[in-house]
Amino acid sequence: MNIVVCVKQVPDTWSEKRLDPEDSTLDREATDPVMNEMDEYAVEEALRLQETHGGEVTILCMGPDSATQTVRKALSMGGDRAVHVVDDALHGSDAVATSLVLARAIETIDAVDLVLLGSESSDARMSVVPAMLAERLGRAQLTFAKEVTVDGPTVTIKRLTDDGYQVVEGTTPAVVSVVEKINEPRYPSFKGIMSAKKKPVQTYAVADLGIDPGEVGLSGAWTSVESFELAPPRESGRVVTDDGNGADRLAEKLVEFLASKKFV
């Protein structure tokens, strides 16, 4: 069974993020880049499925040159090969354009049975790319999986919902997005890191995929950020000093306070 895992490089979740005032896109220079955490679970799941079913695991990444780091990490975890779409024209791409690029890139890979990806990226947090990708590829979409089993051509997932899970079944080839409940991603091993350097990485520009550069990037985006404002800094709390009669009308005063803040 051949699997493609889409991975995205994002700013470290814990680092402070800034938008570039020039074009309202994320200032990627200002933060430590890491692999989107949810995608690590997708890589792990692909490797586990490969251990059972065999086949090849291909890592697919759309991102700038620096995203090579994320590609290497996925390969050092155990992916067999990688496809990296890197092109200045991609800067500022929205979800619609991203799904187009990923779909065209997947079509360059032979006999793909399953596409796995994290159900959201920790920077954009749209959660729409998996569905758009399935639509573009004309494949079954199984999203928010906390468990995946493959039996012949049948893919079954437990789809996480707010109050439990649904069992959803589809037929390969399919697109499956995973949530972090699905597994515990492995660390790359020292040998994995070494061998990752020798694994093949195919790079494409958007034109190589038959895409007009105008369809992607900021100019091709269906949505645009008009303006942005920084969240106001947190105000300090209000200290109420008990001058000896704090217990008097305590409940009343609390209600007054909560009402003034529109909590009740």
Place this chain on the structure above:
Amino acid sequence: MIARGRRPVERHLPTEEAAALLDLTRELASEELAPRVNAYEAESRFPREVFHTIGRAGLLGLPYDERWGGGGQPYEVYLQVVEELATVWATVAEGVSVHTLACYPLAGFGSDEQRDRWLPDLLGGELLGAYCLSEPQSGSDAAALTTRAVVDGDVYVVDGTKSWITHGGEADFYSLLCRTSDEGSRGIACLLVDATTDGVSAAAPERKMGFTGSTTAQMRFDGARVARDRLLGAEGEGFRIALAALDGGRLGIAACAVGLAQNALDVAVAWAGERRQFGRELREFQGVSFMLADMATGVEAGRALYLDAARRRDRGEAFGKSAAMAKLFCTDMAMKVTTDAVQVLGGYGYVQDFPVERLMREAKALQIVEGTNQVQRMVIGRHLTRP
């Protein structure tokens, strides 16, 4: 306040792969070791699962040949991995050093057939090893050991007691030094004993001053039947194997001591930048900053000394004297630096809510293990006055 915001130590590594290995080590240390260290040490809980994690990542066979699944790394690199682990959790770093020591008799003295058969498992990351040399009545005087192995057909029947065995009762295999004849240091053999062998058992773990997360126990060999093909090297060669293993083991302890001291230094420096007395930060008092300066100098000097010994070993030169000097200097330095870290933190340093009192207790062990520092001086003295 421990690992947070710590700046990585600047290292001169020989290869790009060594740099990648150190990055991996730091990642494992901050994500797998740091969240556990305080609770496990407080509860005297042995972190077996942590050894599985770092073993699978490839950290339990670093200085051995890739042919048998080792990492093919020079000591210069392997020891810096031990140091990085010790910067976060000395129990785990010491465990890596002891495991590596336990693999040495097979890797260094086993036949190719023996190495093909067992070494990939020992280095593969799933198994943990222990090294059985000391006995209740023979510590520094290792050649006086009395555990006996008697041939009976195709097995050795082993009887005796081994003391202070790190990983005793937790290990999967034991590199055992025992007596096959009465010819003193020339009557000792080394056996590779599987932990599941009948007649091998561990006493209750020792209740120690420090390294409480690590397990130390007496091992009993009571008519244990060990196949004769598990003899490493020749009968009578055991003492030579034991000493050669210890030369490498001492470097592991030296690296462990430097990491431990680095941790104490980092905590003390952070504290001196936060704590205010008399209207200024502690670091602005020369009395404190001079202490920090001496601590930092000790750590750097220790690192330089163990790396010099490691590089001698990697070049195939004699390194016994250098290893003894590194063990002596680094562990005495760690004792001083951790004691001073407690002093810098004052009352906070003396209580268990802050990590430095534990580091001070751990440092004490390192002055004793793999040959007390008095034995290191004997070794160094002997090298100096040898005709």
